[in-house]
Amino acid sequence: MSSSADASAARYDGLGAAELAALLDVPRVELFASATSTLDIANAIGATAPAGTLVLADEQTAGRGRLGRAWTSERGAGIWLTLIEHPDEPLALEVLSLRCGLYAAEALDALAGAPIGVKWPNDLYVRGRKLAGVLIETRWRGTSPEWVSIGFGLNVAQPPLDGATGLTRGTTRRDALVRLVPALRRAALATGLLTDDELTRWSARDVARGRLIDTPSAGTVAGISARGELLVRGPDDVETAHRSGTLTFADPLACS
Numbered sequence: 273m274s275s276s277a278d279a280s281a282a283r284y285d286g287l288g289a290a291e292l293a294a295l296l297d298v299p300r301v302e303l304f305a306s307a308t309s310t311l312d313i314a315n316a317i318g319a320t321a322p323a324g325t326l327v328l329a330d331e332q333t334a335g336r337g338r339l340g341r342a343w344t345s346e347r348g349a350g351i352w353l354t355l356i357e358h359p360d361e362p363l364a365l366e367v368l369s370l371r372c373g374l375y376a377a378e379a380l381d382a383l384a385g386a387p388i389g390v391k392w393p394n395d396l397y398v399r400g401r402k403l404a405g406v407l408i409e410t411r412w413r414g415t416s417p418e419w420v421s422i423g424f425g426l427n428v429a430q431p432p433l434d435g436a437t438g439l440t441r442g443t444t445r446r447d448a449l450v451r452l453v454p455a456l457r458r459a460a461l462a463t464g465l466l467t468d469d470e471l472t473r474w475s476a477r478d479v480a481r482g483r484l485i486d487t488p489s490a491g492t493v494a495g496i497s498a499r500g501e502l503l504v505r506g507p508d509d510v511e512t513a514h515r516s517g518t519l520t521f522a523d524p525l526a527c528s
Contacts, residue, residue, distance in 0.1 A: 284328055285445050295446075296453045298324040306347075308334040311409055311423045314354035318411060318419040324457060325356040332425075350438070351426040351445050351452065357460040358419050365410060365417060367466050367500040369394045371459035372406045372422055374474050379455035380404075380426075383448060385440040389479035392493075392502045392519050397479050401437035403427055422456055465498040480519055488517030 284292060289301040299322045307313055307329040314327045332345030332352045345352045359365060370393060377388035377396050380403075389397040396404040407423040428445050430438040439448060466474070475481060480493040480502075491506040501513035 284330065287446070292326075292328070292449075296326065296449060298326050298453065298457075300325040302327045304329040306331050306333060307352075308332065309423070310352055310354035311407065311421050314356050314421040314423075315409060315411065318356050318421060321356045321419070323356065323358040326453065327354045327356070328352070345425060346431070348445075349427065349429045349431065351424070351428060351448055353424050353453075355422040355424070355453065355456050355460065356419055357422065357457075359417050359460065361463050362415070362417055363465060364463050365408075365420065367498075368420065368422070368459065369406050369408045370466065370474065370496065370500045371462055371470070372408070372424070372456055373404075374470065374477070375455040375459040376404065376406070376424065376426075376452055377477055378473070379451040380439070380448060383439045383443045383451065388477065390474060390477045391479050392496055393500070393516075398437050400479075401435055403437050403439075420460070422460060424452070424456065426452065466496070466500065467498075471496065471498065480521070484522035485519055486522050487520045488514045490522075493519075 284303050287295065289303045292301045293299065302313060304313065309332050310327040310329050329352045331347035373390045373394055373396055377390050381388055384398050384403065386398050388403060391397055394406040395402055404424065404426040409421045409423065411418045426448060427436060427438040428443060428448055475495055478495065481495050483493050485491065485493055485504065488502065489504050489506065489512055491504040494503040494505045494511055496502055497513055501515055502519060503511055503513055505511045
């Protein structure tokens with residue numbers, strides 16, 4: 273267990289670890305009152321934890337997003353979790369972040385008050401404000417994945433931050449968990465690259481498609497590929513595919 277985590281929390285919105293495991297149909301739940309990051313704990317136990325193990329913290333003191341960015345994780349204000357899975361197909365890992373975002377958006381729609389949009393490669397938005405983020409960390413044994421830690425940060429309450437949002441007022445973390453965790457598990461168990469159906473579903477929620485962006489290259493977003501690449505049509509009408517990077521809009525209000 274990570275030495276950076278506080279003593280295990282007895283309850284999570286009134287539920288103990290065993291009760292949550294039964295409610296969410298997972299083999300094991302680790303509860304913490306406070307942790308640096310649930311990813312830290314998951315990566316400490318990942319080698320022996322059964323697939324479907326869920327790490328939950330009431331707060332994170334050093335929650336993180338892509339490229340080392342901090343994620344605000346106040347006590348009781350949201351869901352700060354990491355799901356441990358043991359995939360056996362490296363190909364699916366190429367698109368796991370996108371799948372998790374898509375499946376989570378679909379599962380949480382009813383609690384958001386408006387359709388949830390997806391922004392390549394790992395963010396969820398409602399009415400132009402960030403609702404959630406995904407961060408995937410994989411541990412390898414040679415060329416095979418040993419385990420994957422799926423970090424997910426979801427604002428349940430409205431955060432005191434410009435550009436952020438929460439779920440509909442009155443929504444509880446339990447309401448969100450019973451929708452979110454099965455969706456993440458389905459995404460983690462999917463095989464292969466993105467299917468035509470998944471690409472169509474992504475396109476319907478894509479907050480960037482058809483918008484002008486500055487990075488990872490200047491141009492208009494044309495969508496994503498089956499490999500999870502961002503497709504950008506440049507001023508010369510040549511389309512480029514990006515495996516990594518940060519998508520920034522030429523118009524900062526473009527995700528609305």
